[in-house]
């Protein structure tokens with residue numbers, strides 16, 4: 001068990017939340033978090049991160065379930081967990097969608113090509 005913020009192992013118990021889950025607080029940076037941050041249900045943090053990345057990139061929960069073979073309610077649980085751990089200012093909308101990134105790359109690629117051919 002370590003702090004999700006600064007990775008310090010200097011943590012102590014900090015009461016329980018409304019769902020009866022153990023709360024922890026980091027002695028080092030005073031970050032509060034819940035014990036469920038640790039991997040559970042047999043999935044690794046890496047696997048969870050992949051699923052959550054798909055989710056924030058606009059992929060549907062059913063689609064993630066089909067691709068990753070993880071039940072969509074499990075993904076919802078992870079999304080909620082991460083939501084509790086993230087600062088209030090975090091906005092998933094601020095992360096560019098995959099489609100937008102593609103457009104941007106096409107645009108940059110197009111500009112480069114025009115610039116290159118104009119010089120020759």
Ligand SMILES: [Zn+2]
Nearest residue numbers: 003006026029
């Ligand atoms: Zn910390």
